[in-house]
Amino acid sequence: MIIGISALLFNIEEALDLCEKFSDIKHIELGIDNLDECIKLYKYKDRIEKLELSLSIHLPMELNACESVEYIRKSWVNFTKNISNDLKDFDIKYFNLHLGYVISNRLKKNKEKYLNNSIEFLRELCKEINCEITIENVYSNYGDFSNVGNTVYDFEYIFKVVKNNNVGFCYDTGHYLINKDNYIDSLKDKIKVIHLSDNDGIDDIHIGIGRGILQKKHIKEMLKIEAKYLILEINYEHIKETINNLNAIMGEV
Known part of the structure; x- marks a missing residue:
């Protein structure tokens, strides 16, 4: 399992400093929100290569794979395609995304409609990019809008239809703690990426x-999964402590 950390472009220098300091870290999952950030990333290409780091992209939180307006949904496919093209020299390992959000009353009345929209999005995206795609469990507070992808059912429904080896699951422990479901047992064969963080079960404080x-016990179960990447999606001040804790737990698995 390759250990990585999450970063945004504004703090990538700090992330690279951490990778230089801790040899266990071999990957960065970078959040990209705008296309111009792809060009700015090339400034760090030499250092990324020197540290022998692999790179993946976390797509924007605003991305809405379950969007009902087809034009908007396809614009997100094109956005991701453009990132893939702009970063072709980086050998991006995977794109990670949340399924999106819907007006709560509409989602409650017809969840399958929005899951089908997500399926169409993933099918279109697979045609446009030759790269692994991971869809991530989230949590929802059920206000005016609700997030899609906060139950095992959502992902079982999608994977039953989208039978593409390039599409996998990203298991986020922090989101699990807020909206619990049996992701590990139900989706372990699909888990390619793990986002590791802790919280109080109320706020996603990373x-x-x-x-x-x-x-x-849950961490031990998670470490038995044959995921390729383990991303420490946590406060950088906690990286050293978490790596030490992980190494100790791995010794017990």
Whole structure:
């Protein structure tokens, strides 16, 4: 399992400093929100290569794979295609995304409609980019809008139809703690990426493991999954402590 950290372009220098300091870190999952950030990333290409880091992209939170307006949904496909083209020299390992959000009353009345929209989005995206795509579990507070992808059912429904080896699951422990479901047992064969963080079960505060309510037993179960990437999606100040805790837990698995 390749250990990585999450970053945005504004703090990528700090992320690279961490990768230089901790040899266990071999990957960066970078959030890209605008196409011009792709050009700016080339400034760091030499250093990324020197550190022998691999790179993946976390697509914007605003992306809405379940969008009902087809024109808008396809614009997100084109946006991702453009990122893939602009970053072709980086050998991007995967694109990670959230399924999106819907007006709560509409989602409650017809969830399958929005899951089918997500399926269409993924099918179109697979035609446009030759790269792995991971879809991530999220949480929802059920206000005026609700997030899609906060139950095992959502992903089982999608994977039953989208039978493409390039489409996998990203298991986020922090989101799981807020909206719990049996993701590991139900989707372990689809899990390609793990986002590791801890919290208090209420707010997604991205603290290091051992600082919240994530149980050691759950971490052990997670480490048995044959995921390729383990992304520490946590406060950088907690990186060292979390790596030490992980190494200790791995020794017990």
